[in-house]
Amino acid sequence: MAVPRYTMPHGLSALVTGSSRGLGLLMAECLVRRGCRVTLLARDTDELVRAAHWMRERTGRRVGLVPCDVRDEDAVTDAMRRTAEASGGLDVVIANAGVIQVAPAEIAGNRAFRDASATIFEGALNTSLAALPYLRRSPVGGRLGLVGSVGGLLSVPHMVPYSCAKAAVRALGEGLRAETAGSAVSVTTVHPGLMRTGSHLQAEFGGQAEAEYAWFSALAGAPLLSMDAERAARRIVRAVERRRPRLVLTPAARLASLAHGVAPDLTTR
DSSP states (O other): OOOOTTSOOTTOEEEEESOSSHHHHHHHHHHHHTTOEEEEEESOHHHHHHHHHHHHHHHSOOOEEEEOOTTOHHHHHHHHHHHHHHHTSOSEEEEOOOOOEESOHHHHHHHHHHHHIIIIIHHHHHHHHHHHHHHHTOTTOOEEEEEOOGGGTSOOTTOHHHHHHHHHHHHHHHHHHHHTTTSSOEEEEEEEOOEESSGGGTOEEOSSHHHHHHHHHHHHTOTTTSEEHHHHHHHHHHHHHTTOSEEEESHHHHHHHHHHHHOHHHHHO
């Protein structure tokens, strides 16, 4: 039987940012199981080492590790160069690094907006621009994945810095998709809804912190509203593999996105 054209060949070089834990690590595992030579990139060296041990236990495979802060343009450029040199190029890059702050916008303040933009948007931007030259040289056609959020499709109260940064990622993905059209490079932007990744344990809470934690953790763990993280990771990697331009995950996120497009004032209220 003919192999579908979207199937990734065995042995591709892949890099995932924000992959020392959570969704990023699970996407990296999916890529490993597809036969990719995977490099994990994150800020915390100790977390990267733990992630590598976890991956070895789960898959029996070793992964490359690159400590790097995606907010630092020069560091990201150097990380891409070193990864490409060590792996013989780059074929798949997924920008996933992020931060979540939960608080009313006035309490979160300007610093929260700057931090969210630096990590989420500028991190995706630095990753994309540093990766594209290598993805263009991929013999199988490079694949770039950007992890946005339903919060980038409609702004979520008490998560406005996060929503603003994710909206910028959406614009970046759509623009790069248009600019690479006709080339061998594909750009996939993914907008997950709530996922059971344990993100409430890593989020930053402000204002009435206990109350903010209570609603966020309750929604993030609700089976009817949130999605199993491993299933989400498989769906995202498959979308990048098949070169889909856009993926919105969870029925609730798709419904919210549709409702916002049809009746934005009502949806916001």
